[in-house]
Amino acid sequence: MKGMSIVKLKNEGNNRINTESYMKKVGIGVILALLISLPFWGFEYLITLFLLIFLYMSLGQMWNLLAGYTGLVSLGQQIFIGLGGYALAVITMKYHLPIFLGIIMGGMISVIFALIISQPIFKMRGVYFTIGTWIVAEGLALFFSNWAYVKYGQGFIISATYELSATYIYYIAFAVGIGSVALVYFILRSKLGLALMAMRDNESAAEVMGIELYKTKLMCFLISAFVTGITGAALYLYLAYIQPFAAFGIDWTVSMVFMVIIGGIGTIEGPIIGAVIYVILKQYLYGYPGISMIILGVTAIVIILIVPKGIMGMLHDKFGLELISVRRRIKNQ
Amino acid sequence: MKKSTMYRVTTIVLALLLCFSLLFIAGCTQKVSGPSEGTSINLPEKDAILIGWVAPLTGPLAQFTQSIKFVEEQALPIINKDGGIYIEEYGKKLPVKIVWADSESNPTKASEAATKLALSDKVDFLVGSWTPDTINPVSAVAERNKIPALMENGPIESWMTGGPYHWAFGNVFSCEKMMESYIDVWDTAETNKKIGFVYDNTVDGVLFSALNKEKAEARGYTIVDPGRFPAGTKDYTAIISQFKKEGVDIVAANMITPDFAVLWKQFHQQGFIPKIFNIGKAMHFSTDVEALGGDLGVGLLSEDMWSGTYPYVSALTGQTAAELTADWEEASGKPADCTLGYDWSTFEVINDVYTRAQTVDKEKVRQALAETDLETSYGHMKYDERNISEVPVVVSQWKKGDKFPWEKNVLSNRKFPEIPISDEKLFFLPSSE
Numbered sequence: 001m002k003g004m005s006i007v008k009l010k011n012e013g014n015n016r017i018n019t020e021s022y023m024k025k026v027g028i029g030v031i032l033a034l035l036i037s038l039p040f041w042g043f044e045y046l047i048t049l050f051l052l053i054f055l056y057m058s059l060g061q062m063w064n065l066l067a068g069y070t071g072l073v074s075l076g077q078q079i080f081i082g083l084g085g086y087a088l089a090v091i092t093m094k095y096h097l098p099i100f101l102g103i104i105m106g107g108m109i110s111v112i113f114a115l116i117i118s119q120p121i122f123k124m125r126g127v128y129f130t131i132g133t134w135i136v137a138e139g140l141a142l143f144f145s146n147w148a149y150v151k152y153g154q155g156f157i158i159s160a161t162y163e164l165s166a167t168y169i170y171y172i173a174f175a176v177g178i179g180s181v182a183l184v185y186f187i188l189r190s191k192l193g194l195a196l197m198a199m200r201d202n203e204s205a206a207e208v209m210g211i212e213l214y215k216t217k218l219m220c221f222l223i224s225a226f227v228t229g230i231t232g233a234a235l236y237l238y239l240a241y242i243q244p245f246a247a248f249g250i251d252w253t254v255s256m257v258f259m260v261i262i263g264g265i266g267t268i269e270g271p272i273i274g275a276v277i278y279v280i281l282k283q284y285l286y287g288y289p290g291i292s293m294i295i296l297g298v299t300a301i302v303i304i305l306i307v308p309k310g311i312m313g314m315l316h317d318k319f320g321l322e323l324i325s326v327r328r329r330i331k332n333q
Numbered sequence: 334m335k336k337s338t339m340y341r342v343t344t345i346v347l348a349l350l351l352c353f354s355l356l357f358i359a360g361c362t363q364k365v366s367g368p369s370e371g372t373s374i375n376l377p378e379k380d381a382i383l384i385g386w387v388a389p390l391t392g393p394l395a396q397f398t399q400s401i402k403f404v405e406e407q408a409l410p411i412i413n414k415d416g417g418i419y420i421e422e423y424g425k426k427l428p429v430k431i432v433w434a435d436s437e438s439n440p441t442k443a444s445e446a447a448t449k450l451a452l453s454d455k456v457d458f459l460v461g462s463w464t465p466d467t468i469n470p471v472s473a474v475a476e477r478n479k480i481p482a483l484m485e486n487g488p489i490e491s492w493m494t495g496g497p498y499h500w501a502f503g504n505v506f507s508c509e510k511m512m513e514s515y516i517d518v519w520d521t522a523e524t525n526k527k528i529g530f531v532y533d534n535t536v537d538g539v540l541f542s543a544l545n546k547e548k549a550e551a552r553g554y555t556i557v558d559p560g561r562f563p564a565g566t567k568d569y570t571a572i573i574s575q576f577k578k579e580g581v582d583i584v585a586a587n588m589i590t591p592d593f594a595v596l597w598k599q600f601h602q603q604g605f606i607p608k609i610f611n612i613g614k615a616m617h618f619s620t621d622v623e624a625l626g627g628d629l630g631v632g633l634l635s636e637d638m639w640s641g642t643y644p645y646v647s648a649l650t651g652q653t654a655a656e657l658t659a660d661w662e663e664a665s666g667k668p669a670d671c672t673l674g675y676d677w678s679t680f681e682v683i684n685d686v687y688t689r690a691q692t693v694d695k696e697k698v699r700q701a702l703a704e705t706d707l708e709t710s711y712g713h714m715k716y717d718e719r720n721i722s723e724v725p726v727v728v729s730q731w732k733k734g735d736k737f738p739w740e741k742n743v744l745s746n747r748k749f750p751e752i753p754i755s756d757e758k759l760f761f762l763p764s765s766e
Contacts, residue, residue: 044452045449045452045453048448048452052445142534142563145534145535145539145561145563146534146561151494151539152534152536152539152561153534153535153536153538153539154465154491154494154536154539154540155469155536156494157469157472157473157494157495158473159473159476159495159496161473161477162473162476162477163477164477166452238444239440239441239444239445239470239473240444240470240473240474240477241440241444241469241470241473241495243440243465243466243536245535245564246439246440246441246466249439249441251439251441282445283445283449283453286434286435286442286445286446286449287432287433287434288435289390289391289433289434289435289437290390290391290435292391292435292437293391293437
């Protein structure tokens with residue numbers, strides 16, 4: 001009798017989990033369908049808002065991949081945003097080549113540059129790595145402002161983007177944003193993801209178990225550089241004006257840190273929630289000059305004090321909520 | 334929980350999706366068919382002509398917007414008395430209302446703020462104020478969203494890299510003429526015609542140094558150029574030593590105010606004062622000159638973009654530049670700077686455009702803007718085929734003042750002869766060798 005009730009409970013538990021999993025998939029499907037069709041039913045401002053949310057979400061996902069899963073806290077992701085933006089500007093304005101080529105080149109140049117700097121940068125650990133990445137970004141800003149090829153500090157007005165509709169840029173942003181979430185999900189479900197989780201728990205133990213720490217970190221660094229470069233190019237497709245001090249400025253990293261910390265570091269949903277909050281809050285705050293930065297700062301402080309693990313971290317701890325779970329589950333026997 | 338529950342849930346979700354799709358298709362069908370015969374096209378409700386204004390209200394460029402709100406408070410009651418400007422399609426007068434957005438002195442934020450104004454606030458007209466970091470991205474937003482726009486202040490050469498413009502128009506100045514005006518001043522003095530360059534590597538620094546070199550060498554000057562340096566540099570010893578060695582009589586510089594304060598003090602500390610010092614961008618405002626301390630500002634040359642001595646009259650109030658300046662000085666207790674003329678002229682052009690157009694239709698307003706031919710606080714506004722109305726820029730020298738601690742003498746106006754020159758002539762920097 002006792003054995004029977006245990007089996008019954010186990011079956012009920014499995015059924016509940018299957019139903020939850022199924023409903024989550026259906027829910028995600030509905031949301032994706034709504035987002036894909038947004039330009040057909042949404043007004044233009046909504047399209048622009050979501051365009052920004054997708055792009056910032058991508059930035060947040062990549063920063064989270066490094067900081068939340070790989071343990072590499074970078075203050076230099078703007079390196080790749082700037083390289084991506086300049087790739088787009090040079091390809092379209094100097095060589096009059098298609099925009100897509102500019103976006104792809106943004107990713108390629110970023111990953112090549114990441115490979116080059118990885119050698120010296122990975123010799124630094126902890127806070128030295130963090131500062132090192134920031135210094136590289138500042139160095140690039142200076143270099144670009146002294147480089148005739150990119151018109152020094154004058155930058156480019158990317159007039160090739162004037163005729164682009166918000167819908168066109170929206171679909172690029174959609175692909176980048178949703179793609180970044182999918183990429184992080186599949187990384188975490190792969191062997192690389194298992195290695196990251198092992199490293200996160202205990203680096204020395206992971207190394208003893210045969211995980212190559214350097215290779216794993218480098219792989220994540222290169223992936224995040226590539227995607228951030230593509231996102232940077234897409235961002236400048238929207239912004240249409242690039243100059244080196246803004247393109248390689250620390251402001252970009254401030255927004256990434258805000259999104260990930262508020263949303264929940266080390267979770268896939270965290271950067272999504274953070275991006276939504278950040279973009280909407282910033283849009284609202286443009287109308288409050290002088291106090292906008294204070295409001296942003298106070299918001300960040302209050303949220304961190306109330307929910308130190310971020311909103312998603314809190315939801316997970318309190319309600320066990322996980323919308324995009326990377327955990328493996330034993331199927332119904 | 335049984336499988337049947339799963340199917341029930343799926344059915345409900347699919348049913349919702351189907352309803353939604355039907356609603357959507359219904360909505361699309363309604364958009365395709367036009368209004369039926371006999372009905373008039375319904376215009377959206379409108380109670381004001383909305384002007385979206387992106388400006389660096391905070392951040393390093395905030396000094397340039399010091400008079401914007403004051404001018405708004407003076408200009409709007411005049412524009413909106415009797416209810417505003419008559420708009421034909423609404424059959425009534427609509428008041429002009431400014432919707433402000435802070436660019437935070439950052440081009441990324443300028444672009445996002447301008448897009449928000451265009452799409453969320455649905456403004457009828459866009460304004461971008463002060464420096465390429467604001468006017469360049471706002472112009473791009475205007476072109477993409479097809480909104481008539483007016484840019485105030487920026488170098489023509491930088492702004493035109495984003496052209497040709499259809500929707501954006503510029504009250505902008507020519508760097509070439511500015512450089513030539515500087516050389517006109519230097520020509521009046523006895524010097525060894527050697528110029529030392531101190532230009533940072535920002536947009537302005539790179540552009541101005543290249544232009545200056547081209548113009549000055551053509552007029553018989555020798556350039557000593559240590560190269561471009563980053564904004565925020567704290568040590569100028571190498572540059573100053575090079576100038577000492579070469580014995581330059583003239584120094585031409587362009588940098589932000591805090592950097593110039595450091596530079597100029599180091600010149601004094603290292604005992605090298607040239608006969609003439611030309612500083613662009615950093616010393617536009619008398620408060621900046623005051624902040625240098627003591628008499629350090631005496632004799633510095635700077636470009637002059639507007640002042641109370643200019644012979645212009647406001648199209649809104651009928652006041653001369655001197656009277657506008659006096660109003661500001663009385664209200665703020667501060668001397669008037671160039672920003673006053675720019676801000677007043679922008680309001681005057683907006684008022685004139687809508688008064689002539691009598692519509693909020695964007696293409697018609699754009700057309701009216703292109704046909705502007707107006708005497709304003711900042712001179713004659715008339716846009717050429719590049720959508721540019723060139724504003725004057727002359728050269729002046731700072732001196733100790735009578736009414737306010739610091740005042741300027743206009744020294745060179747060859748490119749803009751209507752601007753009166755001071756009776757006082759160029760003097761060499763005190764303590765120069």
